[in-house]
Amino acid sequence: MRAKYVLSEVALGLWRNVTMTIAMIITMAVSLALLGASLLMYLLVQDMREAFYADVEVTIFLADDITDAQRQALGEQLASDPLVADATYESRADAYERFREQFADAPELVEATRPDALPESYRVQLEDPEQFEQILNRYADVEGVDEIVDQRNVLSRLFGILGAIQNLALVIAIVQGIAALMLVVNTIQIAAYSKRREVAIMKLVGASNWFVQAPFVLEAVFAGVLGAIVAYGTLILGKIFLVDGALEPLFLAGVLTPLSWGRIHLMLPVLAGIAAFVSAVTGWLTLRFYIKV
């Protein structure tokens, strides 16, 4: 009986103020979708760090005019260097083969590249990837060395871009979230005002505080959860049209680690939980401080 009463009050409250309810749900949805996107991006960057840093290597590109003796001397020096875990020689032919594999999806690019355009190199695994500086100092001036590249630099630039996008999404999510919460506050004030007679009588006859507050708080929670469901739908569309659509080449090329459906589905309970909790707290505080229910 009491549950039925509370639920019918919630439905009535949301319906009575339906434009505000819709505005509340939309702003919540936008905020939560961006929050979800930001979380997914965070997870993506974590994954990429793990996947790439594990076999990150330093590449020592060799000069075009390197002599066999210089190449051999460099190979021996690397093999006996305590900083180096492993060093493998990659010829021009090997490099081209790898390039063709990596860009199998972009045949025009492969067509346009001559097999001898790619330099030969030593691919060096360090004992400790942090010691790149020492390697650089030691080998930069060795005869026959053209350039030394730490893949971590390339990666960290990519991570920087992803991180910036993630932060931007997070900032917009927070701003939208604040707007959504203001709408929650407003909706609850209106709801409480339109039911002030009932509330006064409930307090007079001794209805417990939770019973007086529950319909209002649940109204906010309901809107929050609905917003989370809409946000989840938005993320699904994002997965279909962005991740599996426009951005697909980046994922296939291995630049970005794949984004599984499991991750997307995980966002539903996460976002719903966050939305429900934040709305409930906001609703409850509104009742306490603005209305003294």
Next chain:
Amino acid sequence: MIRLDNVTKTYPKATRPSLDSVSVEIEKGEFVFFIGPSGAGKSTIIKLLLREEAPTKGHVYVNGRDVGALRSWRIPHFRRSIGCVFQDFRLLPNRTAAENVAFALEVIGKPQSVIRRVVPEVLELVGLGGKEHRYPNELSGGEQQRVAIARAFVNRPLVLLADEPTGNLDPDTSIEIMRLLDRINRTGTTVVMVTHDSNIVNQMRRRVIEIDQGRVVRDQPRGVYG
């Protein structure tokens, strides 16, 4: 039953206290009028007894409990032992007489079976038999106040507080309402009534406590308005 012990109540920003060291004791089953000019502090007493306000100084005891010291989450339960009616009835306009009474029971979690049984009983008791399904705007002022009394009494409270219950009613209707309150008092319920109505006080000849400028200036058994 009810005891005010050196109670002072000063509202924020007020220049003088609404109640100034008031001490009053009311026995179980008594019928007490609080009288006095507007702003004397009568309504503050009702607010203190309902624990809508806490005393600034002193103690208010109702049913042996120090009301001012109640934790906020215990207040709802405390109020279930008190019935209250007001000058403006405070009925829900979109509910019938029976629904108004039932509402008070529903929101404190009484089961439907109990509600279906006691609501007609109490409406019969206050003289509204046959009018259960009328809406407040279809009832006269006196009848609306009867609904309010039914709602206040349906839980069989130990104390019934009435804040100018006849303030909006004509003299004849007022007397009927007083008869009803008298009958409720005879069931053992303590009745505390705040009023301006000298006729009623003079006719009832019950205990009269007069308040002026926040102080008790008269306390007479079987008193008159004066």
